[in-house]
Amino acid sequence: MPEFEYIERKPTVDELFALRKSVGWGTGENAAFEKGLNNSLYGICVLNDGEIVGTARIVGDGSTCFYIQDVIVKPEYQKQGIGFEMMKTVMNYIETNACSGAVVGLMAAIGKEGFYEKFGFWLRPNEKFGHGMMQFWKKPNIC
Numbered sequence: 001m002p003e004f005e006y007i008e009r010k011p012t013v014d015e016l017f018a019l020r021k022s023v024g025w026g027t028g029e030n031a032a033f034e035k036g037l038n039n040s041l042y043g044i045c046v047l048n049d050g051e052i053v054g055t056a057r058i059v060g061d062g063s064t065c066f067y068i069q070d071v072i073v074k075p076e077y078q079k080q081g082i083g084f085e086m087m088k089t090v091m092n093y094i095e096t097n098a099c100s101g102a103v104v105g106l107m108a109a110i111g112k113e114g115f116y117e118k119f120g121f122w123l124r125p126n127e128k129f130g131h132g133m134m135q136f137w138k139k140p141n142i143c
Helices: 013-022 030-038 082-097 113-117
Strands: 004-007 042-048 051-060 065-073 103-106
Touching: 004 082, 013 030, 013 051, 013 065, 042 082, 051 082, 065 082, 082 113
Parallel strands: 065 103
Antiparallel strands: 004 042, 042 051, 051 065
């Protein structure tokens, strides 16, 4: 059984891109992701023999709103409790820093919703809340 090392830090851009590629997610401009990582509130990385095998991070204002982003475990390391342990540390950070009534959000990958329900997240829409919404921002071409 591998010995995993959990380190409270944000991943590097290269580490994040490798993890995102391993699960079929896209990447982008290094500088943009570097800025995003630097502005993240919190990060956790999981290493196996010095190799990153998982990460999760939080963005937000540090008090009233938190968004859990990039919860990723390399496919060959999934189903070993890594994601669960990362989410426990993420939720501990939020518990320590959130004000009462703070909004905590995330976007679950298809089929992963049940995993997040274990941490108190619920699906939308429901009787009180409409659909969650999103968009991928595109800068206009200005010539």
